[in-house]
Amino acid sequence: MTDPHDLAARIRYVLVRTSHPGNIGSAARAIRTMGFARLELVTPHRFPDPEASALAAGADEVLAKAGVHADLVDSLAGSSLALGLSARRRGVNLPEISPREAAQQVLAAAARGEQVALVFGNERTGLENEELARCHAMVRIPSVDDFSSLNLSQAVQVMAYELRVAMLGETPALPPVRDEPPADAARMEQFYVHLAQTLDEIEFHKGREPTTIMLRLRKLFQRAQPDERELRVLHGILADAQRMAGLAKRN
Numbered sequence: 384m385t386d387p388h389d390l391a392a393r394i395r396y397v398l399v400r401t402s403h404p405g406n407i408g409s410a411a412r413a414i415r416t417m418g419f420a421r422l423e424l425v426t427p428h429r430f431p432d433p434e435a436s437a438l439a440a441g442a443d444e445v446l447a448k449a450g451v452h453a454d455l456v457d458s459l460a461g462s463s464l465a466l467g468l469s470a471r472r473r474g475v476n477l478p479e480i481s482p483r484e485a486a487q488q489v490l491a492a493a494a495r496g497e498q499v500a501l502v503f504g505n506e507r508t509g510l511e512n513e514e515l516a517r518c519h520a521m522v523r524i525p526s527v528d529d530f531s532s533l534n535l536s537q538a539v540q541v542m543a544y545e546l547r548v549a550m551l552g553e554t555p556a557l558p559p560v561r562d563e564p565p566a567d568a569a570r571m572e573q574f575y576v577h578l579a580q581t582l583d584e585i586e587f588h589k590g591r592e593p594t595t596i597m598l599r600l601r602k603l604f605q606r607a608q609p610d611e612r613e614l615r616v617l618h619g620i621l622a623d624a625q626r627m628a629g630l631a632k633r634n
């Protein structure tokens with residue numbers, strides 16, 4: 384499995400024609416909290432700027448290392464996949480995907496060693512058609528139709544969060560720790576025989592065919608995967624029930 388740092392290093396966040404330096408700072412902070420560091424700026428209106436530094440809230444290194452480019456194509460150098468984030472469906476014929484789907488595609492490409500860009504537009508005008516035309520797909524955060532536009536840095540945060548969640552999901556979950564392994568098939572079979580006998584003896588079936596209920600009970604216990612100790616307790620309960628049924632019959 385690829386080291387998460389290597390994956391993150393292949394993913395860049397590109398902010399195009401950003402008007403407010405505060406948003407650049409907030410975006411730096413947003414990606415830094417999710418383990419990313421690469422910010423590329425295309426013709427920012429003001430940068431560097433004290434407002435950017437103030438809102439970066441300590442993510443200064445991201446700002447210090449941010450590349451500044453004269454056009455979008457420059458900022459995409461070396462990348463083989465570019466996804467454009469847009470609140471509105473534009474007149475471009477691009478596949479539209481969710482941030483979650485985007486995260487899967489981005490990580491798959493990064494795991495193959497490719498570099499990937501996530502492209503964000505200007506606060507007021509968004510991404511222009513010719514900017515989206517440089518992208519392979521459009522990512523839309525599913526906001527409501529009548530108020531669909533998020534603050535730029537918040538859109539960055541949503542995308543960075545989805546990538547982080549997807550990256551954490553890549554780590555195979557450790558199997559749950561158990562004190563004892565589940566009982567084996569032979570032991571389970573003994574238990575089902577005992578259970579069936581007991582149900583007979585306590586006259587649980589009342590003339591009904593026992594097959595269906597036995598299958599259901601099997602399903603229940605298979606799901607629970609009892610261990611040997613737990614099976615001993617269950618056998619104990621069944622044995623007591625059998626004893627009581629015997630007593631009841633004698634009276």
Ligand code: SAH
Nearest residue numbers: 468469470503504509523524532533535538
């Ligand atoms: N009026 C502009 C809004 C720009 S908001 C427009 O309609 O596009 C600034 C940037 O934040 C956008 O260019 C986009 O990259 C990102 N953004 C905001 N809301 C978004 C959403 N719902 N889905 C995807 N990206 C969004």
